[in-house]
Amino acid sequence: MAIKYYDVQPFSSLREMLELAKNESGEKIAYMFKNKDKEVCEKTYAEFYEDVYSLGTALADMGVSKNHIACIGENSYKWINTYLSVLLSDSVFVGIDKELPESDYLHVMTDSDSNVIFYQGKFEESLKANRETLSNVKYFIGFDREENEDEFLSFNLLLEKGRELYKGGNTAFVDMKNELEEMKMLVYTSGTTGLSKGVMLSEKNLISLVYHGLRTSTIYTKCLSILPYHHTYEAVCGILVGIHHRVTLCINESLRAIAKNLQLYKPDYMYVVPAVALALHKNVLKNAEKQGKLKLMLTMMKVSNALRKVGIDLRRKLFASVHEGLGGNLLEVVCGGAPIPVDTAYFFDAIGVMILNGYGITECSPLVSVNSPLDSDYRTVGYLLPCLEVNIDEPDSDGIGEICVKGDTVMLGYYKKPEQTAEVIVDGWFHTGDYGYINKKGQLLITGRKKNIIVLDNGKNIYPEEIEKYIYMLPYVKDAVVYDSKDGDKLILCAEIYPDPELMGDADVNADVCKVLADLPSYKQITKIVMRDTEFPKNASQKIVRGKIEKK
8 A cells, every 4th residue: 555645745855844834824823832041932933933033133233154053951941042043144053961970961062062151050060060161162151151261152132233233234154155065963862881972963864854753744824733843753843843833832841731731832743752652641540540431431442443443433522521631633744762551542543542653763853754644653753754765674474673764864974983883874874773664555563672772661771781781880890781570661770780799798789779870870770680690691701691681
């Protein structure tokens, strides 16, 4: 069966994309968000366009040209303003994970050769304390600063200065030109060594993702934006795709605020990772159980599914109270980052919320495939983007092999790492490290991860060797293996340790492991520890054979 593509307005640059949005939908609300007083603010596409050009003009007037510009902080309108201003300039945007420990985000700032850093207020003390380490940085621009202090500048003052210059006829930013094939965005993704790699994406990569992503799978009109902006999933699929589709993006300030913001903004679609989808699913079941209606709801789901088979769809009526709890307008949930639990996907489908499963990787800008509303099967990750080719490398008897991708969304390479680039891009084919196959309809299915990567429920990739390196710092640890384990519905990290009894004594292993992992992000922390009294299975070269370890 051939997939039917959606008609999408072509555009040749990100600057043209924003220009089209302003000219054709200038009065439409582009962003909704809360200010410091928790009041809801709105920005139209015309106002957003002016903010982007004002900030871009201010930076250009300061001599910021062909620089690397980093941004670290919570999701915010100012973050988006900065992001688009840099993308439309002749500089490179570097988004940084706000959850990284200090040593890691400093590494990204230095390794990326960033010359300007936009930051949220809570990072200012750290940036000032490490000023010598960040000697390459010319300006630090604080979202929360009210005044300028040497090279530490106020975002608000800078924006207003740029607005005066732009309205006064300064064309330094307007006249900037970009080469579509050159690096435009630098995204850091974790590596097995513990140090992250910078993925180089071009403007052509981003344009191709937006255009062909919308051709493959459409979205609606209002989105609750909840995933972190430093990552390509929300930065490209959420923000850039949203601009070209003229969406109203509602900025969610924290994960705890999702339920309230569903009621406040009443979105019709969301991008989520499985952990968020699962939480929404469990919350509905919990509320139904409290009201004594869980058994009735499960029965109604079966009846509803039976009616759908004969062409009768009453889901929005039968589950009206559930929909009200999700804001009342939710039609579509796009899920990526990790496999979604089948029962959660079934639940959303059964109550009348379309669940669109997709597959992506940062090195592909990030989307590789996604289900179409016209032909969705949540057991798969959908159809390949039409600008891509896929090759299943060295398939086994079941047709399962490594997924290799070639096409316009594949990265330029890893920043300053030509050898690592050559390892994953061979004859133009990017080796994803993921295993899967293509079904008869042309949909991609993922069967597992190459080597030892663990993908948590929240979509975070975990490299066990990185965590093991820290555990090996404990003197009594002879061998250690980190793997994933189940705690009810939740995926957790387990460390299995083979100790040296003579050195161990009365050591508190739990406390010691927590101590050596203290600088790692919360999602890399060990939840469960298992002590072994026999050695791990090993091969002839004395390397641990992970496949022979029985997970506890």
